[in-house]
Amino acid sequence: MVLFSVFPLYYIIMTSFSNAPNLISLDVSDLFPKHIYFTAYRELLTTNYYGGSFPLWIRNSLILASSTALISILLAMLTGYALSRLNIPAKKTLAAFIYIVTFFPYTATAVPLYLMFAKFHMLNYIGLIIAYTPGTSIFAAFLAKLAIDSIPPSYEEIAMVDGLSRFQVFLRIVMRLALPIVALTAILSFSGAYLDFALAYAFLLPHISDWTATIGLYYAAGLLNYASAPAYNLFAAGSVIMGIPLTALFIASQRMMTRAYSTLAGVK
Amino acid sequence: MTSSKNGKNEDNGFLYILPILILTIFVFILPLVYALYISFTNMNLFHLFNYNIVGLKNYAIIFECGYFWELIKNTLIWTLGSLVTMMSLGFLLALILNQRDLKGKSIFYAFLILPWAFPGFISLLIWQGLWVDPYGMMNKLILPMLHLPRINSLISTTDAWIELILTNDWLSFPYFMTVFYSSLQSIPHELYDIAELDGAGTLTKFFRITLPSLKRTIAFVFITSFVFTWNNFYPIFILTGGGPGISTETFIVYAYQEAFDYSNFALASAWSVISTIFVIILGLIVIKYTHILDSFS
Amino acid sequence: MEIEKRDFVVILGPSGEGKTTILRIIAGLLKQDKGHVYLRGKLADDMSPKDRNIAMVPQNYAVYPFMNVFDNIAFPLKIEHVPKEEIRKRVLEVAEMLKIDNLLDRKPSQLSGGQLQRVAIARALVKNADIILMDEPLSNLDAQVRVLAREELKELQQKLGPTIIYVTHDQAEALSLATKLALLHDGKIQAYGDPLELYRQPNNSWVASFLGNPAMNLIRSEIVGEKIEFNGQAIPLPEKFKGIIKSNRVILGIRPENIEISQDGDIEGVVELVEELGSFTITHVRVGNDIIKVVDKAFIKREKGEKVKLKFDYSRIELFDAESGVNLMIKNG
Amino acid sequence: MEIEKRDFVVILGPSGEGKTTILRIIAGLLKQDKGHVYLRGKLADDMSPKDRNIAMVPQNYAVYPFMNVFDNIAFPLKIEHVPKEEIRKRVLEVAEMLKIDNLLDRKPSQLSGGQLQRVAIARALVKNADIILMDEPLSNLDAQVRVLAREELKELQQKLGPTIIYVTHDQAEALSLATKLALLHDGKIQAYGDPLELYRQPNNSWVASFLGNPAMNLIRSEIVGEKIEFNGQAIPLPEKFKGIIKSNRVILGIRPENIEISQDGDIEGVVELVEELGSFTITHVRVGNDIIKVVDKAFIKREKGEKVKLKFDYSRIELFDAESGVNLMIKNG
Amino acid sequence: KPPSSVTPTTTPTKPSVSGPLNITNATDLMKLVGLNSTPSSPVTITVWDSYSTSEDQAFNQTLAQFEKEFPWIHVDVTYGVGVGCSQFEEAAKGHDAPIVYRDTSNSGGALFCAGLLLNLSEYLPPQVFSLYLNCSISDWSIGKAVYGLPDDINYIVMFYNKQYVPYAPNTTCEMVKIAEEVNTTDHVWGIAYGASDEYGYRFAAWFAGFGGQIFTTQNGQVVPALNSTAMVDALNFWYNLTYDLHINYLAPSTGAGGAEGELFEAGKAAIIFDGPWDLNAYLQALGSNLGAAPLPVVSQTGIRAEPFLGATGWMISNPSVSGATPLQIKAALIFILFVTNCQSDYRLWCVAHDIPANKIAYNEAMAELKAGKLTPSYLNQIMEGILEQAQYTQKFPNIPQMAYYWNSFHTAASEFFAQQINAQTAAQTMESNFINCLKKNGLLSSSFEILPLPPALIDAILLLLSVFMIPEIKYKVKAL
Numbered sequence A: 001m002v003l004f005s006v007f008p009l010y011y012i013i014m015t016s017f018s019n020a021p022n023l024i025s026l027d028v029s030d031l032f033p034k035h036i037y038f039t040a041y042r043e044l045l046t047t048n049y050y051g052g053s054f055p056l057w058i059r060n061s062l063i064l065a066s067s068t069a070l071i072s073i074l075l076a077m078l079t080g081y082a083l084s085r086l087n088i089p090a091k092k093t094l095a096a097f098i099y100i101v102t103f104f105p106y107t108a109t110a111v112p113l114y115l116m117f118a119k120f121h122m123l124n125y126i127g128l129i130i131a132y133t134p135g136t137s138i139f140a141a142f143l144a145k146l147a148i149d150s151i152p153p154s155y156e157e158i159a160m161v162d163g164l165s166r167f168q169v170f171l172r173i174v175m176r177l178a179l180p181i182v183a184l185t186a187i188l189s190f191s192g193a194y195l196d197f198a199l200a201y202a203f204l205l206p207h208i209s210d211w212t213a214t215i216g217l218y219y220a221a222g223l224l225n226y227a228s229a230p231a232y233n234l235f236a237a238g239s240v241i242m243g244i245p246l247t248a249l250f251i252a253s254q255r256m257m258t259r260a261y262s263t264l265a266g267v268k
Numbered sequence B: 001m002t003s004s005k006n007g008k009n010e011d012n013g014f015l016y017i018l019p020i021l022i023l024t025i026f027v028f029i030l031p032l033v034y035a036l037y038i039s040f041t042n043m044n045l046f047h048l049f050n051y052n053i054v055g056l057k058n059y060a061i062i063f064e065c066g067y068f069w070e071l072i073k074n075t076l077i078w079t080l081g082s083l084v085t086m087m088s089l090g091f092l093l094a095l096i097l098n099q100r101d102l103k104g105k106s107i108f109y110a111f112l113i114l115p116w117a118f119p120g121f122i123s124l125l126i127w128q129g130l131w132v133d134p135y136g137m138m139n140k141l142i143l144p145m146l147h148l149p150r151i152n153s154l155i156s157t158t159d160a161w162i163e164l165i166l167t168n169d170w171l172s173f174p175y176f177m178t179v180f181y182s183s184l185q186s187i188p189h190e191l192y193d194i195a196e197l198d199g200a201g202t203l204t205k206f207f208r209i210t211l212p213s214l215k216r217t218i219a220f221v222f223i224t225s226f227v228f229t230w231n232n233f234y235p236i237f238i239l240t241g242g243g244p245g246i247s248t249e250t251f252i253v254y255a256y257q258e259a260f261d262y263s264n265f266a267l268a269s270a271w272s273v274i275s276t277i278f279v280i281i282l283g284l285i286v287i288k289y290t291h292i293l294d295s296f297s
Numbered sequence C, D: 001m002e003i004e005k006r007d008f009v010v011i012l013g014p015s016g017e018g019k020t021t022i023l024r025i026i027a028g029l030l031k032q033d034k035g036h037v038y039l040r041g042k043l044a045d046d047m048s049p050k051d052r053n054i055a056m057v058p059q060n061y062a063v064y065p066f067m068n069v070f071d072n073i074a075f076p077l078k079i080e081h082v083p084k085e086e087i088r089k090r091v092l093e094v095a096e097m098l099k100i101d102n103l104l105d106r107k108p109s110q111l112s113g114g115q116l117q118r119v120a121i122a123r124a125l126v127k128n129a130d131i132i133l134m135d136e137p138l139s140n141l142d143a144q145v146r147v148l149a150r151e152e153l154k155e156l157q158q159k160l161g162p163t164i165i166y167v168t169h170d171q172a173e174a175l176s177l178a179t180k181l182a183l184l185h186d187g188k189i190q191a192y193g194d195p196l197e198l199y200r201q202p203n204n205s206w207v208a209s210f211l212g213n214p215a216m217n218l219i220r221s222e223i224v225g226e227k228i229e230f231n232g233q234a235i236p237l238p239e240k241f242k243g244i245i246k247s248n249r250v251i252l253g254i255r256p257e258n259i260e261i262s263q264d265g266d267i268e269g270v271v272e273l274v275e276e277l278g279s280f281t282i283t284h285v286r287v288g289n290d291i292i293k294v295v296d297k298a299f300i301k302r303e304k305g306e307k308v309k310l311k312f313d314y315s316r317i318e319l320f321d322a323e324s325g326v327n328l329m330i331k332n333g
Numbered sequence E: 001k002p003p004s005s006v007t008p009t010t011t012p013t014k015p016s017v018s019g020p021l022n023i024t025n026a027t028d029l030m031k032l033v034g035l036n037s038t039p040s041s042p043v044t045i046t047v048w049d050s051y052s053t054s055e056d057q058a059f060n061q062t063l064a065q066f067e068k069e070f071p072w073i074h075v076d077v078t079y080g081v082g083v084g085c086s087q088f089e090e091a092a093k094g095h096d097a098p099i100v101y102r103d104t105s106n107s108g109g110a111l112f113c114a115g116l117l118l119n120l121s122e123y124l125p126p127q128v129f130s131l132y133l134n135c136s137i138s139d140w141s142i143g144k145a146v147y148g149l150p151d152d153i154n155y156i157v158m159f160y161n162k163q164y165v166p167y168a169p170n171t172t173c174e175m176v177k178i179a180e181e182v183n184t185t186d187h188v189w190g191i192a193y194g195a196s197d198e199y200g201y202r203f204a205a206w207f208a209g210f211g212g213q214i215f216t217t218q219n220g221q222v223v224p225a226l227n228s229t230a231m232v233d234a235l236n237f238w239y240n241l242t243y244d245l246h247i248n249y250l251a252p253s254t255g256a257g258g259a260e261g262e263l264f265e266a267g268k269a270a271i272i273f274d275g276p277w278d279l280n281a282y283l284q285a286l287g288s289n290l291g292a293a294p295l296p297v298v299s300q301t302g303i304r305a306e307p308f309l310g311a312t313g314w315m316i317s318n319p320s321v322s323g324a325t326p327l328q329i330k331a332a333l334i335f336i337l338f339v340t341n342c343q344s345d346y347r348l349w350c351v352a353h354d355i356p357a358n359k360i361a362y363n364e365a366m367a368e369l370k371a372g373k374l375t376p377s378y379l380n381q382i383m384e385g386i387l388e389q390a391q392y393t394q395k396f397p398n399i400p401q402m403a404y405y406w407n408s409f410h411t412a413a414s415e416f417f418a419q420q421i422n423a424q425t426a427a428q429t430m431e432s433n434f435i436n437c438l439k440k441n442g443l444l445s446s447s448f449e450i451l452p453l454p455p456a457l458i459d460a461i462l463l464l465l466s467v468f469m470i471p472e473i474k475y476k477v478k479a480l
């Protein structure tokens, strides 16, 4: 099973160390390359693409994804906190409503979304963050709600008695106590924003220096334009580079993740 | 829980929930209403600005084109096929990881979540290569090793489904594994102790304790993943393109094609609206049936 | 309910009676439906929790699991932006006093229940608040440790002298700690006052049945002339009640330790169950339809079914109104 | 450690001592490192849990949250494929006995702690196993309810007569329930036997310090001739120890209830703290460097600092070896 | 269908030019668009560039030169735009379209018919269009209207591996023979052609070779003509090669990046059909073993298999969707003339081997080839083969109807090559799919009637929308 999960990734890494732009290898012997080339990495990291460069795009992506993660966390926890602790009229209906809303498919909302954001001159990072956050946040809010339910309110109360306002308590205590959910939200929203292509492409296309790593990688590897053979080794190298922070994030929060969903099973 | 029942908090809870409401309306509701509106018009490339309301014409087209039921069937195969297999796979792995005496658990786990942690767009391309018959390593190496027949999605619809679902499984099993592993760990072991004393075997314990304990987890991930898979079209798009024929084409792939290949925004919206109605109905049934939202009252 | 400065007020009541709720109202975490909260002589209804200068030790300690002990204790000071140096000083001081200065680097997960409790108390003390609320702080501890902790707490209060409002449902704790005891039931404070007085002369039958372990024997009786009759048995009406009693139907209350099993007793019964608890024995004696419990310091083996005679200490008998449950002595005297 | 049929064995020990572990070993859920488990006279080391015919009530009840009460109780029978009719009959029978027959349709989340406990017990009883293991079944209950539950349990055992092995860290519970008491400490069974005997004559100083509330006073002393000396005070060596004592350094043990504060006492001390607990009073008396606790049934107001005299009941004195802590009487007699 | 929906905001003043056209220097270019002097204030034009990464190298040199010669025009370039027009449509709908846009003639045609592009023949004198190869200009014309200036022409050719293929086959019979030979002696695939994976771009060549054409005209209406014996024969021809003779590898993915290209590069397939855009990849892999030649004559019919001749080019958005001022339009005209002039076009040829659409550049390239000046020298022969194909091409049907051809073809063809239906059924299905699509999109008279919608529902939706301020909808609300 481990092999099954790692094999395709091995493949990607091998492709990234090849100097031929090919993706599939025809012989089993190709799986163990005789030479390792760093050409793809060198090209990707050093080429300047008319005002953009892969490191710049990675930086953009990291900023975009981190901001999205931050705001998603805040939103998810706020909502979860409100659902769990605060008094809201028609709470259940509201919860069901925002939950069902996430069922809407991207194809239904893509074009209107673009038009709306164009209207409000928000075809930029802020617009993207706004478009990315609700989906993950709503999902995470439900987990957060359950997690906060299982935190004794006395943790918050003692902090309030000690002089924090409710919102400060939320920021400093609740978020910290529900860390697994925070971590999960961070990961889901981070990787969502980090790996998104379609929406980022629609929003950020005009200026090459604003691109995210995915757009840049598609462009650099020639996948945007079928009038040239795609350089898959470049593409693989790019995704390995992109994969590093993501994988690090996943592995670092491994323990959190394996706890994040436990409240779901929790005996009510 | 307690404080909400007391109901006399000095803060207005609505304030906390307002941001998500505004964003939700902005990012989901308004676009959908707009899409609904468009679906009653004839907006397409040639009527980009001067479009008219055409009533239910687009919906009539959809029902008359004859694809409708085929696409429903495909979408259900895709959604349920993927879900059932990847949930089982995830569950199985979670059970394995949850064994108390397993050594090197966290290393296994780290390897097993890699597919989730890696950019999916390249993984799909790699899988496309892996499935090439007879050259891709799936067909050249792995299937023969397991004494299984080769898979060629170009010449068999069944093969195409196997290819799609297996690939989707690979992409998603780490998620399910994590969820189930997480939930498994929160079942008190006393529940098993007692059952063991009473003479329950492994299977009995699994079906009578593990499964019921995870009912809520299963329901929750089932419904969210159901919707996600229903709306997910990249694997199909990249691997089979809906072929052979339209035998692996789903609702969303078709809607996407309508919108972006044919620039028929009105028809695409109609497809999307129908698809949305479908998921919502199915979703509501699941929600009602599993009482998944009950804990939010 | 008034609380004097330097009092150690214990609020005692069964689970779910609103004990925690009262504390939360005092702390300002909840708004009360009716009534007012006065703190240090001033109306505090609209004060926010942080302005009330109250410290609190919640039911489960609520020691933040993600901070070490030092940071936990320092937390209230950090919120008040006390200078670092001063924080250090005050935390060390309190920690030493509570003998947890060697634990300051530990995480709460590495502490035992008793240590956790001290951390929670240290966090409450470090603020120098003159009112400290404690919500069943000892309920999670082992029986053994609990007794020790109780004693420490008592000494501490005597040394530092804050006003403590302490919630519990453990009687022994309540009686041993309280300088003032409040009994909560049916959403009302049933009794408030000196714990021993309440113990000796409960102001109503609920208090009588609640306070004491084993509880006071309560026996439905009738006053017939100068006698109290129950279950076919009769005892003379003690002198102090004479002239006071108006109603016929009363509840006779007598504490198990005020009954003796003795040959010269005047009530006959049959031993139903004997609980030997080491330092004393509880004998359940059936008298007609009532079970009367007797606490005995002596080790006299008794068998189930044995016939015994009970001797009441008449001076310790209380009578309650059969309807309202009010102590007839207090009501009328 | 042998357990007789129909015994009610209570295993008492501080938290984390391995009480739960022992139960799980008996049940076959864990393999012991050393030693053997015999059940009904047969070596059971290699028996699987289900073959041991044991029922268990675990620490947190482990009532399946996803089944209603009926299904929970019926669970062991369903696993044994008992016919439906019979299941129904037996469940109803047990439920009636435990007075939970009106709760059969409820989900565990709708039950109170006490009700949950009964469900767990019903589930254990329904199997008709002759050995029932219980792990702190009452620890989650209110003090008040706990006492009631304890009594019920005792009656039940007397009625049905299974062998019960009961784990707790609450002494009162242990003493009131046990027909045999096992004390666990340092991974060893420190004492096993009749609870009252253990109480009266603890076999070592740890047992002495653990059993009893307040615990036995333990005072480091020296035997000088025919006297026991401590802190500058001396009392005569009781008759029964004469000729037995070899070592000089001993620990004198005497229970607080065996001391009286009385004018004709021969030990002088100063009152340090007075705890009034209603039915009795604990007076902490400082004698030199030792604090001696005295339990007093009488209500005599004493002030801190008051000088008092203590009178020991010499017949109740125990002596322990200062090094090993072993009771000298038992060791040598 | 005339572009009825959007009318240009300014009536163009078409400058008449007499005598031979000279657009080699800046002043001439400015005169050509009606500017007599450099405008006093600078102007910015937005440009969407869909070149590939290697083409962008040439383009950026051209751009630098342009900005030097026209310092008053600032060019705001968006790189990485995909071909295919969906991105542009969304932007247009949001009134945010770029002023200048580059795409295929196929996409351009649809956009023009939708009224989103300027008719350049209204802005430029006819002499300008004669600067480009006729075939490329006709690819960018609908009727008399020219809607873009081409910068390259493209089509597929036959690439072969000289190691296995002794001479370029001229007929399908020869091709089959060679492929069989290769199969038996070298044990590699004779041909790798993934007929089931493709959407009909390359198949159109074989279809034509078997005598078919995609559209016919009936009663003045353009209708599909896929259900023909030509289609059946063409399908069966490839079926035969694949399943009976086993000399064609039915690759699941096409082009240099797909299984087809991979096999060819690895020397495991002797012949493939692909365009010059993948030339670099094959050159890298095969070097001097690479050969290129026109597609063969179909032996059954004696007609050559003629691929589509497509041209990519530059177009200018209708000001109503880009918000361009007349001056910006002029600057845009100068820009697209500049980037398609002989120098720029020749540069593309040199850097990326794009086949020039500019006559002078094309001739230059031909001359170079004839003189054998390309290095490495074997490249001359390859390019010759590629350019030779240009004589045997069919005009790309750049009418709006064409958009619905691809999927209709693909669906039926993939089913056919999966052996699920026979060729007759496939041809029928293709056509009926095609017709259905056209009907659904209003390009063929259809039976779909407007069904009534409860007015209350419309009111409700419109009310909701009016709140959210899309002005055009507001306008509709008023109109109702």
Ligand SMILES: Nc1ncnc2c1ncn2[C@@H]1O[C@H](COP(=O)(O)OP(=O)(O)OP(=O)(O)O)[C@@H](O)[C@H]1O
Pocket: B002, B005, B006, C013, C014, C015, C016, C017, C018, C019, C020, C021, C022, C059, C169, C187, C188
């Ligand atoms: N007088 C009252 N007015 C309003 N609500 C009350 C009152 N008394 C109790 N409640 C309600 O009863 C519930 C339990 O109260 P609370 O938690 O204060 O009980 P408790 O005495 O602290 O119980 P425990 O001993 O289990 O901690 C709360 O939800 C509270 O709202």
Ligand SMILES: Nc1ncnc2c1ncn2[C@@H]1O[C@H](COP(=O)(O)OP(=O)(O)OP(=O)(O)O)[C@@H](O)[C@H]1O
Pocket: D013, D014, D015, D016, D017, D018, D019, D020, D021, D022, D059, D169, D187, D188
């Ligand atoms: N004799 C022993 N041999 C091996 N391990 C032991 C022993 N005693 C205790 N332990 C270990 O100590 C831990 C705590 O034991 P256990 O849960 O049985 O304690 P407990 O007495 O039931 O505590 P509590 O009163 O808190 O329920 C277990 O992990 C157990 O493995």
Ligand SMILES: [Mg+2]
Pocket: C019, C020, C021, C059, C135
């Ligand atoms: Mg409470």
Ligand SMILES: [Mg+2]
Pocket: D019, D020, D021, D059, D135
């Ligand atoms: Mg235990």
